[in-house]
Amino acid sequence: MRSTSPRLYLRLLLAATLPLILVTSTLFPVLDMHMETRLDGVRDEAKGILRVGEEALVREINETLNYALAIAEMPTLQQRLEGNLPVGEGAVSSRDPTQLSVFLNAFINHTPRYSKLVLIDNEGNEMLRAPQDTDAEPHLGRHNHAHTDYFKGASKLFPRDIYLSPPGRNLQYEMASGEAIPVVNVATPIFNSQRERKGVVLLSLNWQHLTQSLYQSMQVNPQAKVLLVDAQGGWLLTRGTHQLPDLSFGDDYANAAPDPWSLLSGTLEGDIRLDDRMLYFQTEDVRTKFYNSLAGRIFSTGDTLPWVMGVTLPTPSWRSLLKEETSVLWFLGLLYVTAVAFGVYWAFSSHQQHKLRQNAQQQAAEVRSLYEGAPCGYHSLNADGIVIKMNRTERRWLGFDADEVVGQLRYRDVISPDTQDAFDVAFAQVVAGQPGEAECTLLTRHGDQRHVVIQASGYRRHGRFIYSRATVFDLTERKQLEEKLLAQAMTDPLTGVFNRRYLQSQATNEISRGLRSNTPLSLITIDIDHFKRINDEYGHDAGDEVLKRLTTVVSGLLRQEDLLCRVGGEEFAILLPNTAISQAEQIAERIRTTIDTHEVTIEHEGDHQTLHITASFGVTHVELNETTLKAALKRADKGLYEAKETGRNRIVVSH
Ligand SMILES: Nc1nc2c(ncn2[C@@H]2O[C@H](COP(=O)(O)OP(=O)(O)OP(=O)(O)O)[C@@H](O)[C@H]2O)c(=O)[nH]1
Numbered sequence: 001m002r003s004t005s006p007r008l009y010l011r012l013l014l015a016a017t018l019p020l021i022l023v024t025s026t027l028f029p030v031l032d033m034h035m036e037t038r039l040d041g042v043r044d045e046a047k048g049i050l051r052v053g054e055e056a057l058v059r060e061i062n063e064t065l066n067y068a069l070a071i072a073e074m075p076t077l078q079q080r081l082e083g084n085l086p087v088g089e090g091a092v093s094s095r096d097p098t099q100l101s102v103f104l105n106a107f108i109n110h111t112p113r114y115s116k117l118v119l120i121d122n123e124g125n126e127m128l129r130a131p132q133d134t135d136a137e138p139h140l141g142r143h144n145h146a147h148t149d150y151f152k153g154a155s156k157l158f159p160r161d162i163y164l165s166p167p168g169r170n171l172q173y174e175m176a177s178g179e180a181i182p183v184v185n186v187a188t189p190i191f192n193s194q195r196e197r198k199g200v201v202l203l204s205l206n207w208q209h210l211t212q213s214l215y216q217s218m219q220v221n222p223q224a225k226v227l228l229v230d231a232q233g234g235w236l237l238t239r240g241t242h243q244l245p246d247l248s249f250g251d252d253y254a255n256a257a258p259d260p261w262s263l264l265s266g267t268l269e270g271d272i273r274l275d276d277r278m279l280y281f282q283t284e285d286v287r288t289k290f291y292n293s294l295a296g297r298i299f300s301t302g303d304t305l306p307w308v309m310g311v312t313l314p315t316p317s318w319r320s321l322l323k324e325e326t327s328v329l330w331f332l333g334l335l336y337v338t339a340v341a342f343g344v345y346w347a348f349s350s351h352q353q354h355k356l357r358q359n360a361q362q363q364a365a366e367v368r369s370l371y372e373g374a375p376c377g378y379h380s381l382n383a384d385g386i387v388i389k390m391n392r393t394e395r396r397w398l399g400f401d402a403d404e405v406v407g408q409l410r411y412r413d414v415i416s417p418d419t420q421d422a423f424d425v426a427f428a429q430v431v432a433g434q435p436g437e438a439e440c441t442l443l444t445r446h447g448d449q450r451h452v453v454i455q456a457s458g459y460r461r462h463g464r465f466i467y468s469r470a471t472v473f474d475l476t477e478r479k480q481l482e483e484k485l486l487a488q489a490m491t492d493p494l495t496g497v498f499n500r501r502y503l504q505s506q507a508t509n510e511i512s513r514g515l516r517s518n519t520p521l522s523l524i525t526i527d528i529d530h531f532k533r534i535n536d537e538y539g540h541d542a543g544d545e546v547l548k549r550l551t552t553v554v555s556g557l558l559r560q561e562d563l564l565c566r567v568g569g570e571e572f573a574i575l576l577p578n579t580a581i582s583q584a585e586q587i588a589e590r591i592r593t594t595i596d597t598h599e600v601t602i603e604h605e606g607d608h609q610t611l612h613i614t615a616s617f618g619v620t621h622v623e624l625n626e627t628t629l630k631a632a633l634k635r636a637d638k639g640l641y642e643a644k645e646t647g648r649n650r651i652v653v654s655h
Helices: 004-072 075-083 099-110 149-155 207-218 258-264 318-324 326-373 392-398 417-432 476-490 500-517 531-538 540-556 581-597 630-645
Strands: 114-121 126-130 162-164 172-176 179-191 197-206 225-229 269-274 277-284 298-300 307-314 377-381 387-390 436-443 449-461 464-474 521-528 563-566 571-577 599-604 607-612 615-621 651-654
Touching: 004 114, 004 162, 004 179, 004 197, 004 207, 004 277, 004 307, 004 318, 004 326, 075 099, 075 114, 075 126, 075 179, 075 197, 099 114, 099 126, 114 179, 149 162, 149 179, 149 197, 179 207, 197 207, 207 225, 225 277, 258 269, 258 277, 318 326, 326 392, 377 392, 417 436, 417 449, 417 464, 449 476, 464 476, 476 500, 500 521, 500 563, 500 571, 521 540, 521 581, 521 630, 531 540, 531 607, 540 563, 540 571, 540 581, 540 599, 540 607, 571 581, 581 615, 581 651, 615 630, 630 651
Parallel strands: 162 298, 615 651
Antiparallel strands: 114 126, 114 197, 162 179, 172 179, 179 197, 225 307, 269 277, 277 307, 377 387, 377 464, 436 449, 449 464, 521 571, 521 615, 563 571, 599 607
8 A cells, every 4th residue: 555555646646737738739739820820910910011101101202202303304493593593692592582482382381291392503502492481401501502412412313313312310300390300302413405414403301291101001000010210220210119119210229129120130021029019020122112203213322221111010929819719728628627537537447457456466476375385286287298387396396496397397207107007097087178186106306206196187278188287195194194004003002013903914915925936824823821810910011011021032033024913812823924834833832932931020019020931832834725814823723722721831733
């Protein structure tokens, strides 16, 4: 339990976090695509607004160019320049009362995009000015424009070519109604009908008016913010950006916003993300981008062209996207909850499975331990009798390691030759589908023998024998016990010699052996004389002692193959294989003499008593055609009886 709980917690944690990661990683690209689509929409809208602004800008500039050209080609204007001497010192054109002057004044007054119109001769002298009440620029000494950029620029141009003074930081200011307004000067040369250069006409474009019309045209979306910067990063509008609201004309946008500027200045067209806004921009070069214009070529000086024009619009945030896509949110939530539910189910079920697996493993280990350490042997054999499995107990009996038996050992080879037949029969039964059992002797690696009984059955699949499963019980102890019990059953507990039952069982063997070898078999019966007296005089224990001593003495006089048995209380019998009756008589005599001369010392009432014992004997032969010892015993007893009757301590042979 100590190790499974953290495992469960870990699984639950995984169940909660993995779905989140999976769902997010699956749906993020979809939402991201949504976001991209929105951004594309914003980009398209910005492009559209920029297009409108660009048209307004180009229109304003083009109209100015066209007006400048139209004025330059007015015959009266050319005549004015040809027919009059240049205006001298103090003789300003604003006081010219001619019809031309009236016309031009009216034109300027009714077109607010222009702040002034100036007619300049070839020497730079101002010939005419409209409106008349416009003060001459303070930097123009004596109304001479000879040193101005527009005069110098336009003086070299061909007909219909235009000079555009560089706006931006070079914006020129002039006073109008007491305030300094920025202007952009547009100048074009004036030629007469003989194509002689006669002077220059200057038209000043009120930049404030232009930017105003830009704002009006571009603020289709009230959230749109306009950007117009010259090539040096000079700010060209009256209002600032969303991020830099304090910017005003001529300010250094490049310095104030270096990051966007580095991108703006290096690319012709594109978009940039500025925090929560998108800036769409493109370069505008009014020198080349003109249409519906009568102008030839357009020139300018300085390095402030082209301008960069742009518009910023707010970009959608993730929050706003999700707010709009509530169905997606619901779907996400549902998906996540379902995934977590599945995850939790998985965590619990796999935890349960883990526990079951652990239990199964534990049980398997227990079964394996029981199999290996069982007090009996287990083994499995394939159809060829090769060991495919054997438990530790049986391996230990045989003295082999696992790798020496599995797939290596033919089980029949460890069975003693005399029990191999029994094994073969039982194994054949098992292979045939019957249970088989055989008592065999196993030959161990160390040369020992082990008596076992093997009980086996076969494992079959689709009616085919696959392998046998055998239980091997060790019979050694049982055999020993049996032998012990048998020995006990056949032995006289007092004297340790065999009893009557054993004598009778062995007699059959000895009779048949004698028959086979054609050798005689004799029998002696012995009965201690007056044994009752010993009991009576010295006690039963003393009698027992006498019986034991006598047995020892008699045993010492016999051969290995002779069989001494106690057949009654104080009566003994000796079966003598390969012994003729005459030899048996001699043996009986030797025993009788030994007993007679052998004194037995016993303890009686604290004293040592020496007893003289004698015994009587009956001797007979065993007929080899008899199957039991019954008749021989009877004959011997007859002789014994006779010996008793005739005085004891004697031998009587009965034939
Ligand atoms: N101490 C002892 N006495 C036994 C045992 N078995 C039998 N006896 C005794 O042996 C005696 C046999 O006596 P009897 O059959 O009358 O014969 P006997 O006294 O030996 O006299 P004879 O055979 O005629 O010489 C009995 O008193 C039995 O009680 C025994 O295992 N131990």
